Amino acid sequence: MADAQYLNHKLECPYCGTIRLRIPENVEPHTPISCEDCGEHLGMWDELQTDFERQGGTNGVFRIDKGRIKRLA
Template structure:
């Protein structure tokens, strides 16, 4: 089982996983890194990447824009 998230959720510019997510989003909403402000992708792309990494059925949960380790 994977213990860390990577890919699009990790900022390629500063290396953190801190997302700046607006209160109201659609799949096409642009999401930026909360630390450095660089564009990470769209909300839809980031949710797809999270799911591919076992997000909802793995060791992490994405809820209200927050990623929480479970278990």
């Protein structure tokens, strides 16, 4: 598993390096997700959630709440 203090892989934009996802209100597993900062495509919602869970999900430092990544503690 990746270092629990940082998110990486699919959640981090490979184009601009930020972790800000543009997630539509009625997101579905097959919904394309892009970077909020630069607009580049990051992957499908299901892929991004799977990557987040693989990195620790709610057992790590971050969690996804209503499409937003929140830092725990």
